[in-house]
Amino acid sequence: MSNRHLARTIAMQSLFMWDFNGRQSSDLDSIIKGNFSYFAPSFNDNGFVKILIKGVISNLAEIDKIIVKYATEWPLDQITIVDRNILRIGVYELVMAEDIPPKVAINEAIEIAKTFGGESSGKFVNGVLGAIYKNLGDKTLRQAQGGEKK
Numbered sequence: 672m673s674n675r676h677l678a679r680t681i682a683m684q685s686l687f688m689w690d691f692n693g694r695q696s697s698d699l700d701s702i703i704k705g706n707f708s709y710f711a712p713s714f715n716d717n718g719f720v721k722i723l724i725k726g727v728i729s730n731l732a733e734i735d736k737i738i739v740k741y742a743t744e745w746p747l748d749q750i751t752i753v754d755r756n757i758l759r760i761g762v763y764e765l766v767m768a769e770d771i772p773p774k775v776a777i778n779e780a781i782e783i784a785k786t787f788g789g790e791s792s793g794k795f796v797n798g799v800l801g802a803i804y805k806n807l808g809d810k811t812l813r814q815a816q817g818g819e820k821k
Contacts (some may be wrong), residue, residue, distance in 0.1 A: 678716040679760060679779050681706050682723040683787065686756040699724065726763045727756075734762045741802045742795075753788045754795060761800045766807070773804055 681703070688702045689695070703720060727734060738758050739747055747755065761780030764771040777800045784792035 674714070674716060675719065676779060676782070677711055677714060678719040679723065680783060680786075681710060681714075681716070682720045682727075682760055683753075683756050683783055684710070685720065685724060686727060686759060687752055690752050690756055696728065699728075723760055723763065726767060727759045730763060730767055731759070734759050734767075737762050737766065737803060738799065741806075742799045751789065751792075754784060754792050757784050757788065757792070757796055758799055761796065762803065765800060765803055773807070777801065777804060 684706050685699070685703045688706075689699055692698060703724065707714065707720075735747055738750070738755070742750065742758070750758070757780050760783075761776055764776035764779075765773055768776070777797070780800055781793050781797050784796040788796070
């Protein structure tokens with residue numbers, strides 16, 4: 672498992688716990704620390720997990736708006752917590768993180784969905800992120816973000 676893949680996995684698990692427990696941001700640092708000590712005690716991600724989580728949390732409203740737009744058959748609260756947080760990381764990396772190639776963001780999200788999600792999670796995540804990727808230059812996607820691509 673690559674370092675970035677492991678870091679994304681820890682980020683997803685941390686966001687899952689945060690979301691499951693009512694989104695208490697005061698608990699986030701302890702959740703991250705606990706996940707590192709449990710899943711990868713000697714792993715140094717050079718802060719990548721915190722960058723992902725901070726990026727998702729600080730852009731949460733925009734990210735959720737994009738997910739709702741492209742997962743048209745699923746209200747956000749009906750998407751499983753695992754899939755919802757995988758999508759949040761995927762949308763953040765795909766749309767907002769300038770240093771992540773789009774296909775890497777999509778492929779990583781799909782692999783994490785296959786590992787941690789349900790039977791159809793990989794296909795679901797692929798469908799949503801694939802549709803977003805096709806429309807990255809679309810004016811409506813930029814408007815959903817509140818401006819130009821960051």
